Amino acid sequence: MKTKLALHIFLFIIVLSLCTNLLAALSRDDEEQEDPELTTCIHQCGQQRQYSKTDKRICIRSCERYHQMKKERERHMQEEEARRRKQEYEDEDEDEGTRMDNNPYVFDDEDFRTKLETQEGRVQVLNKFSRRSKVLQGIRNYVLVTLEAKGHTFTSPSYFDSDAVLFVVKGRGVIGLVREDKTDRFNLEYGDMMRVPAGTLVYFVNKDENQNLVLANLFIPLLSTPPDFKAFNPEQFLTAFSIDKLEAALKTPREKLRGVFEQEEKGSILKISKEEVEALSKVKEGFWPFTTQTGGPFNLLGTRPYISNQYGRLYQSTLDKPSDLNELNLVLSFCNITRGSMSAPSYATRATKICLVAQGKGYLEMLCPHYSGGGRKQDRPSYQRLSSEVxxxxxxxxxxxxxxxxxxxxxxxxxxVCFELNARGNKIQALAGKNNVIIAMDKDAKQVTFMQPADKVDEIFNTQESFFFPGPNNDHSHGRAYAVM
Structure with missing residues (x-):
């Protein structure tokens, strides 16, 4: 008897749960059908005396389409917010030891996520640096983004909630900066670098028909924004406002507004005609100084190399004079290493480098004290060598x-290409080659450190090559390094 009673109670609970879920679903449907904005829109369609029955049906369908688009946007925004929160949660809980088998400082294709993709190009965002190692917590809010646009394309205007520093990795194009009362256009060439302040409406044109335009962008977070960058497209977010508010703000009837905002979405990177490319590529003559707030791009590869020999070249921007990057405490550098050559072992005293391999392939070796392993106490620090192909x-x-x-x-x-953060006062300390720190060490310290006479130590470290050398088993047969693609 007790068993039958328990079974009846169990079945009753299941039926009650199903009914509750069904009522909730019906309630949600009713809420969608009774949306005040949609109801008002349909009512106003019916009140238009100049409309025929066909016009009224078209008006009602327009209301329903607009309402559906708004719901889709809201759902997309909720999903994006949920993904962002989940990502932040995973970032907090990521155990740096779980990826010890890989180099935690190297990021491959799988570490990028596609933010936007059309037939004409794509935008990819690198996952948070702190996911790979707690050592990178200091740069967890910085975001590296790459943009690749095919020939004769237009990237729709957007603005960002972070300052951005861009570098032209490949191709040539035009950047348009929409300011308070005008639009400034600047030509972009390979090797150009430029700062785009947060909130500036910006668009890009690839004016080359046969070559892709590739940009590397580092987004520097503002203190007032969450630890992630967001792109805002005016055409898309305007339609997220209530239609009556837009009608009042733009002083335009809603039927006309819907005609503008309900055009078929073509994507944020779209193909344009040769005539449109020519029209968008008209740039004012003259030179814009990079040292002004409203300045255009500055070509890093047009400057004198910081270090140069037949094995490689290093170009660097500088913080010695006022520039757009001074405020960000950032230096941008470009390194070209010839076939079979390598850089000297070195370290930066203050700056953290975020480096993108723009062309070619090679190798990286880094020494890290945070992965020394062993677990036993040692008399002096132990370094783990982390190696990777790049x-x-x-x-x-x-x-x-x-x-x-x-x-x-x-x-x-x-x-x-390297974005060097916290660059003010930074020095490159070479451990080999001309002017390395071992040669600079005083004689007595050398003898005690290496347990060898100082002149014996100098014989090893006193080489004339400056920073770039032939790599292992290099036959020296290659030519000089040039900053060309």
């Missing part, structure tokens, strides 16, 4: 104080 499209990070070297394969030279 190729075009990969990213690696070098924290301040971490010795590293990078080299090119015997088949291909390698080009590397």
């Amino acid at each position: 190729r075009a499209g990969m990213v690696f990070v070098v924290p301040a104080g971490h010795p590293f070297l990078v080299g090119a394969s015997k088949e291909d030279e390698v080009h590397i």
Whole structure:
């Protein structure tokens, strides 16, 4: 008897639960059908005396389409917010030891997520740096984004809630900056660097028909924004406002507004005609100084190399004079290493480097004290050597104080773009080559450190090459390094 009673109660609970869920679903449907904005829109369609029955049906369908688009946007925004919160939760809980088998400072294709993709191009965002190692917590809010647009394309105007520093990795194009009362256009060429302040409406044009335009963008977070960057497209977010508010703000009847906002979505990167490219590529003559707030791009590769020999070249922007990057405490550098060559082992005293391999393939070696392993107490620090192959499209990070070297394969030279954070007062301390720190060490310290006479130590470290050298088993047969693609 008790068993039958328990069974009846169990069945009753199941039926009650199903009924509750059904009522909730019906209630949600009723809420959608009774949306005040949709109801008002349909009512106003019916009140238009000048409309025929066909016009009224078209008006009602327009209301329903607009309402559906708004619901889709709201659902998309909720999903994006849920993904963002989940990502932040995973970032907080990510155990740096779970990826010890890989180099935690190297990011491959799988570490990028596609933010936007059309037939004409795509935007990819690198996952948070702190997911790979707690050592990178200091740059967890910085975001690296790549934009690739095919020939004769237009990237719709957007603005960002973060300052951005861009570098032209490939191609040539035009950047349009929409300011308070005008639009400034600037030509973009390979090697150009430029700052785009937060909130500036910006668009891009690839004016080359046969070559893709590729940009590397580092977004620097503002204190007032969440730890992630967001792109805002005016055409899309305007329609998220209530139609009556837009009608009042723009002083335009809603029927006309819907005619503008309900056009078939073509995507944020779209193909344009040759005539449109020419019209959008008209740039005012004259030179815009990079040192002004409203300045245009500055070509890093047009400057004198910071270091140069037949094995490689290093170009660097500078913080010695006022520029758009001074305020961000950021230096941008470009390194070209010839086939079979390598850089000297070195470390940065203050700056953390975020490096994108723009071309070629090679290798990276870094020494890290945070992965020494062993667990036993030692008399002096122990460093783990972290090695990785690198190729075009990969990213690696070098924290301040971490010795590293990078080299090119015997088949291909390698080009590397580096965003150097916290760059003010930073020095490059080379451990080999001309002017290395070992040679600079005083005689007595050398003898005690190496337990060898100072002149014996100098014989090893006193080389004349400056920073770039032939790599292992290099036959020296390659030519000089040039900053060309």
